[in-house]
Amino acid sequence: MAMANRVGLVNLLGLVETENFRERKCNYVLRCEKREVRGVRNVNRVNGRESAVLEAEKAKFLSNGLDWPGSTSTMLASKLGRFVEKQLVYRQTFVIRSYEVGPDKTASMETLMNLLQETALNHVMSSGLAGDGFGATQEMSIRKLIWVVTRINIQVDRYSAWGDVVEIDTWVDASGKNGMRRDWIIRDYHTQQILTRATSTWVVMNRETRRLSKLPEQVREEIRPYYLKRFAFSTDDTEKINKLNDDTAKNIRSGLVPRWSDMDMNQHVNNVKYIGWIFESVPMKVLEDYTLAGMTLEYRRECLLSHVLDSLTTMEEEPSIPSELESTHLLRMQADKAEIIRARAYWRSKGLNT
16 A cells, blocks of 8 residues: 555544644644743753653642643643733633534534633633632632533634634633623634634532522632633623523424433533534524524523423524524423523524635
8 A cells, every 4th residue: 555545544543643734733832832831931842852841830730630741832732721911811722623523514513612611621720720620619619619600602703624723712700799701712723813702601509509609708819810801792692582482482392311421520411512402493494504603591500310301492583684593492391391591593594604
């Protein structure tokens, strides 16, 4: 077998990097060579030798029960990202994988939401605040508190394709007396074009009683140094999302059951999983002809493994702009019809994406 064919075959198996991806990675490494990781500066790579990371930094990772990701700047950058803008913004780079794209050959909304979540969790971990919970800080862990999201608004200008490299920035700020706001911006790594903007609101819940709690002052003081008063959107979507019922919903899909793999470390269904259930009641014609341009999700209660759900959807019947649609959604308990999540989605014709 010719060498070119052999390399092509091995690439399909994921064992050897393509020339295109290798070039991208090298460009990324060059930009990551000189930076700080949690306040400790790496020694620049010289003559191809790996940069040395202080043993104290490694000890901090091990003490938190984390696997040490390696000592090269490439490994650290890909796993942990880095702080920019006076340590107030956390930045991480990702490559869109083959299993993260959908029928349109682009990243799905679930993929974007998972990347946002991963960046947020790594932000907490890299800041040195991580406790023993899913993104919880040390002071939260002492008090058996966890973060729960109450609202997310995400708007997508363009979805990345398989093999694209994206750069995600995230930062936090206070939201009212007992909440925290987290924002994200996703850019194309090479062009620096903004692809996606997102904002969210979080509150704390006791992981044992499953009741919402006030934000303790100790937690507030712990995260206050990381506050940045900046908004991903100039104006957020604050319009009320109407509640659907059996009479107002045009499409209803019943009998949706959480799987064990849908659960996260906080012992409830991960918030990203709800998007797939919402799509279960969206008409196939909409999924085929339109692209999801944005969503606002309002989380009302957590979903556990034992729950059975209904998915309700109503599409806008006479849109003012034919190439754009709006839809309203509800996920509820099948047994008592208690709300889990309300959502509003915005769609644009796939003809506008070309």
